[in-house]
Amino acid sequence: MAGVYVRWVWCRAVLHRGWWLVTSIYLVADARLTAAQLVLIGVAQALVGLVFEVPAGVVADTFSRKWSLVAAHVLMGTAMLATALVSDFVPLVATQMLWGLSWTLASGSDVAWISDELGDPDRVPDVLIRAERAQLTGTVAGLAALGGLAWLVGRPAAMIVAGVAMIGLGLVVAVRFPEGRIPRQRWSSVLAGGVRLVRADRVLIAVFAATLLVNGVTSAFGRLYPLRLVELAPAVDPVLWLTGLSVVMCLGGAAVLRRIKPGDVRRGYAAACAVATIGVLGLAFAPDPVSASVAVLVAAGALPLTRSFGTVWVNGRTTSAVRATVHSLLAQADYVGTIVCGLAVAFLPALPLCAALLVTAAVVVRASDRQGNRKRPG
Incomplete structure (x- = not known):
């Protein structure tokens, strides 16, 4: 269980961090956004997170951590590949807001899932630290892999590949991540x-x-x-x-x-x-x-x-x-x-x-x- 989780964190970091390296260049070199537009995209993402972060956490606690992660992968992958298909400012804001929404579904759900499914509270801190290490090494691998792919086939194509792969990783979560029954609770409680x-x-x-x-x-x-x-x-x-x-x-x-x-x-x-x-x-x-x-x-x-x-x-x-x-x-x-x-x-x-x-x-x-x-x- 712990090994599956750590490997998943590593793969997600490869795709997410590598995609963002390519995307950050795409927004400047291909979409030719101004500094003000880049800042506004960041603000839009932060506002989406501010609005939806807590409701997403409540959904994970009342419905399912696993299926929250699956939904996060589908939305995130869609946002990642859609970004490569548009170059105007307003559509790019929309794709990045969708990406921000997808992250709220994953934020907290991943840690909550492994903490409860591991079945050994004493091992959880060690597994979380291993996962943080995997995220850092996955970032390095993503910078190299997606950056190299963008150099070979172009930035939009590399971004689409990363998006499709992120959706595929969500299918892995659906198949490989077990989940015990979550007690039914009112969202307000x-x-x-x-x-x-x-x-x-x-x-x-x-x-x-x-x-x-x-x-x-x-x-x-x-x-x-x-x-x-x-x-x-x-x-x-x-x-x-x-x-x-x-x-x-x-x-x-x-x-x-x-x-x-x-x-x-x-x-x-x-x-x-x-x-x-x-x-x-x-x-x-x-x-x-x-x-x-x-x-x-x-x-x-x-x-x-x-x-x-x-x-x-x-x-x-x-x-x-x-x-x-x-x-x-x-x-x-x-x-x-x-x-x-x-x-x-x-x-x-x-x-x-x-x-x-x-x-x-x-x-x-x-x-x-x-x-x-x-x-x-x-």
């Missing part, structure tokens, strides 16, 4: 139960607050560091440079996760925030492209680890009946952080503000130590 669980647990509140801050920084930093690197070395090919940095980041993150034990998530979260702060400040004051690249590797390598630690940490403090809903609430904090912190970064000194937000998140996480290490049954 599931939603209320999830909210009540979070409000009653100060540690969960601390993780949600830290997630809001860190993911706001992650989103902003992801848009800022390419600009900073290009400013320092305008003559260097940015595609090759940024792809190389992404590969090193993912491999480094996977290596770190290999050494992480399930009991280290709280300290790991705070440490990742501290390391990312050093990288962000290093980039802000880097005098040359070499030091800036090192700073990017430090910051962008540490930031994704907070997501891994947060997922494992929250999963260990929730219960089976509302597990997907609680993970969807965590994703809501992500979306709010992207919007609120993104706006703040847009109007204030960007990189120093990112560093300040990370320090605040580290303090919030460290303060949660006082709440003890009690663990909810799952």
Whole structure:
């Protein structure tokens, strides 16, 4: 069971991350979208997530985690291949909003499914960490495979292949993922139960607050560091440079996760925030492209680890009946952080503000130590 889940996470990362590399180039080079249009597409995706994330989690908890994942694959694959068939702004916004909707069906459902179907709560944190490693190594494989395919057959064709394969992966979920019977519950009681669980647990509140801050920084930093690197070395090919940095980041993150034990998530979260702060400040004051690249590797390598630690940490403090809903609430904090912190970064000194937000998140996480290490049954 665990092996099937980890391999599925790896395959999904190959298709999703590789597709996005090709698509990000397609939107600029083929569709010729402006910077404002690219930002508006991101805002549209975030708004869809904000509206549908929690309802999707409630559906997974009341109906089926497995079939939520199957539906996510079908919609995601459709959005991926449809993107390659259009080049005007409005249709592209529609395809990306469909992609955002598909992700809400998968977000939380995947973790909830493996947590309950594994049948061994003590093994769940280790399996989730393995899955996060698989996601990082799958990203590297996807960048190489889909990027190479796009070079051979063209970007639209590679995007269509990825979309069809994503739908096919959904069929694998339908066949290979078993699911025990989910107790029938009213959607309103599931939603209320999830909210009540979070409000009653100060540690969960601390993780949600830290997630809001860190993911706001992650989103902003992801848009800022390419600009900073290009400013320092305008003559260097940015595609090759940024792809190389992404590969090193993912491999480094996977290596770190290999050494992480399930009991280290709280300290790991705070440490990742501290390391990312050093990288962000290093980039802000880097005098040359070499030091800036090192700073990017430090910051962008540490930031994704907070997501891994947060997922494992929250999963260990929730219960089976509302597990997907609680993970969807965590994703809501992500979306709010992207919007609120993104706006703040847009109007204030960007990189120093990112560093300040990370320090605040580290303090919030460290303060949660006082709440003890009690663990909810799952």
